[in-house]
Amino acid sequence: KAGVTQTPRYLIKTRGQQVTLSCSPISGHRSVSWYQQTPGQGLQFLFEYFSETQRNKGNFPGRFSGRQFSNSRSEMNVSTLELGDSALYLCASSYLGLAHNEQFFGPGTRLTVL
């Protein structure tokens, strides 16, 4: 089975721009979660999607949004980029998105905001 894939792997943007990141979960997995990883804040939960519905949301401003498509692929969007948005964005998929389900992480998208 193919693992979780994320595109693009690297992005460089400037302040004020917007960006869209994509995640394809493992085939058959219906839950996709997004995390932001920075050296200072560690791994912070952004949101989770299950069957095209946002099921959980972390404490991030409204500039961060996402969606999930019928094939379980997910995108996240960050508008009006700020320098502090520079981070590794990881998506993780799990079969049913239950609390005890193992999560499989993708390689991440490294976003740099200049």
Place this chain on the structure above:
Amino acid sequence: GQQVMQIPQYQHVQEGEDFTTYCNSSTTLSNIQWYKQRPGGHPVFLIQLVKSGEVKKQKRLTFQFGEAKKNSSLHITATQTTDVGTYFCAGPGETSGSRLTFGEGTQLTVNP
């Protein structure tokens, strides 16, 4: 809100020495998961503990879940250079779904 704390933040050991990282949650957890992230890589699931007082072993790695289900530890016996990476504990969120609250991680370096 729920907090998961992990110590130490960094650990440097000589190859062959033992290593332990500790994880504490501000709330009782239904389960705890451990992940390893190699330098430049992404978190990879290691194990899940569910029962109070549970102990699980994977070769040189021993995982424990506290009796009160609020703390956990990972112990590596006789570290090897392949153990290098950051070890994270993570607990499920207080709402349903697959949300995880991660500890800050312990970065392990092993000197050959």
